[in-house]
Amino acid sequence: MTVTQKRISAKIKRAALAISTLGLLLLFTGVAIPQIAHGQDRDDQNHQYQGRDRKGMEKCQRRTQKAEAKLTEEMREHGNRSPQADHAWMALRAQRQRCYTAYHQWWNGRDQQWRQDNDWNRDPRGDRDDHDKDRGPGGPGAFLQ
Helix, strand or coil: CCCHHHHHHHHHHHHHHHHHHHHHHHHHHHHHHHHHCCCCCCHHCCCCCHHHHHHHHHHHHHHHHHHHHHHHHHHHHHHHCHHHHHHHHHHHHHHHHHHHHHHHHHCCCCEEEECCCCCCCCCCCCCCCHHHHHCCCCCHHHCCC
């Protein structure tokens, strides 16, 4: 072989090595990206949160139960629509939001289970949600009543 042929052969070998290295890199990246993009199954996520900070979740559950008991007490003592019950309801909602922010779950004392949807805004004191405060005779939303 001539010197020129040896140089060409060496360049071809280096190019083949670079191409195969790049191909392997793309192969592994192509396998990893869908897993990262789609994330884990919901069950895997639940186990991840439950195993990661069990004590924190238990603390969150106790605080939520305490806020629910406070709301029940205020409703019984002062009435469903009293300022005290409104304050207790807002405190319960805030506690559930803290749990959901930290663990992507919130404790539902009525069902005695952790929930993953963020629908804790349903007011247990009746058919009214927070956005219904302005409803009244002739007020906004009167046609819905």
